[in-house]
Amino acid sequence: MTSALIVEDEPLLRQELADHLRALWPELEICGHVENGIEAISVMESQRPDIVFLDIQMPGLNGMEVARHVAETTQIVFVTAYAEYAVQAFEAGAADYLVKPVNAARLMQTIKRLKTRSRDAMPAPVPPAVWQQVFGHAVAPYLKWIKASVGNTVRLLMVSDVIYFQSDGKYTRVVTAGDEALIRLPLKSLVEQLDPAQFTQIHRGAIVNLEAVDRIERDGTVMEIRLKGRSEILPVSEAYTRQFRQM
Template sequence: MPTAIIADDERLMRDQLVLRLQQVWPELEIVAQAKNGEEAIEMVKLHQPDFAFLDIRMPGKTGLEAAQAIAGLTHIVFITAYDQYAVEAFEHGAIDYVLKPADVDRLSLTVDRLKKRIAQTPNDMSSLIAQLSRQITQKPNYLQWIQASIGSELRLFPVEEILFFQSDEKYTRVQTKTVEALIRKPVRELVEELDPNLFWQIHRSTLVNAKAIDGVIRDMRGRHLVQIKGLTEKLEVSRSYVHLFKQM
């Protein structure tokens, strides 16, 4: 039976990829899972799998750094949430990739490639991996997905679907067009992790998706309020951020 390890620091992503792989390649045995690059290297050396699915961005050693350490020992498949810029780099190379979150149809194409490679000796692609690393790190690694709780359920949201984030003392509210969820990460941390061209900070406790802004009004008290498309709720703009809307 073909074997593989999966390395991703997000448990939800690991679970989802395992489930999708079971659907499209039931013969593949996942012999181990890792939460970071160091563990991935250890698992490859211990289990000698046919394939290593590595998330590009992990704490400690990244997937790219782990790949350089195990190049030639196993066939490498990168798990990536990166944009088309990075995907094109993979398409022109000899390395396979899986987009996050794993889509069954797209994953089937990757599996077809992997089945053809299983009988081949893994190539030492250290130079190619180093080249990919340089290309990808040229662009900031902004968050692409948010894991948030709705009651006892943990859900995964693409950041583009989130209308705004709003923090209180304990939680941060994650609002989409249809649902409200909660995370523990405060706005001050999200500011550093989200694309500033997409999410504007309008208050010390509020980040809003610029594409979701329907307009800005002033109330009787002179406050600036942001209107959100599809919602009746309005978000207050503090004086420090009013300049963002001077041209609107």
């Protein structure tokens, strides 16, 4: 049975598309409908849908960023309010595109196209560089989410929610307002993937989110960072004090 995932941040449009699909393609299994890119990547990894109906403009991870993580065997149908994006995506290799509000007659054309595109006849997957060339700034250059271990589970965390990263043996500790997790990515590699306007390294073993900094205290040559609403005190090593001297 063919399966599909719907990714749309507006509940009414998400439900409308699901209703249309059930009416026009009753044998299609809708394995999920989610409202953001983080949830989409999680469901795609667990369910491996044959098709994903993917909204382009979403908060957090947008459709172009999610497309970079779609499995090679999954067909993408972009759903967008901007026809110019949709046409370019189709030309770049997406199975099809739909312009909001979704029209039942146009959706029927998409369904026919999807049914005729057998997996053996599908074109080669679109390289991430192509999506970036087509959509320009729509694909962010910096890390926006990470996979992290919390106990026996793996979670997807938005990088913007991280207060600080801290080396912890072979792992890196990820601290958010309500949780802690571990990732295998070393701090040295991590700092190169973070937006320098938001994150800065303060020690060989620590990176802090500047938006989480409440104040910086000095006691002689010792510099420490106090965080908003938290009791931790993060020391700033001498090698990294220069960036805070003007603060």
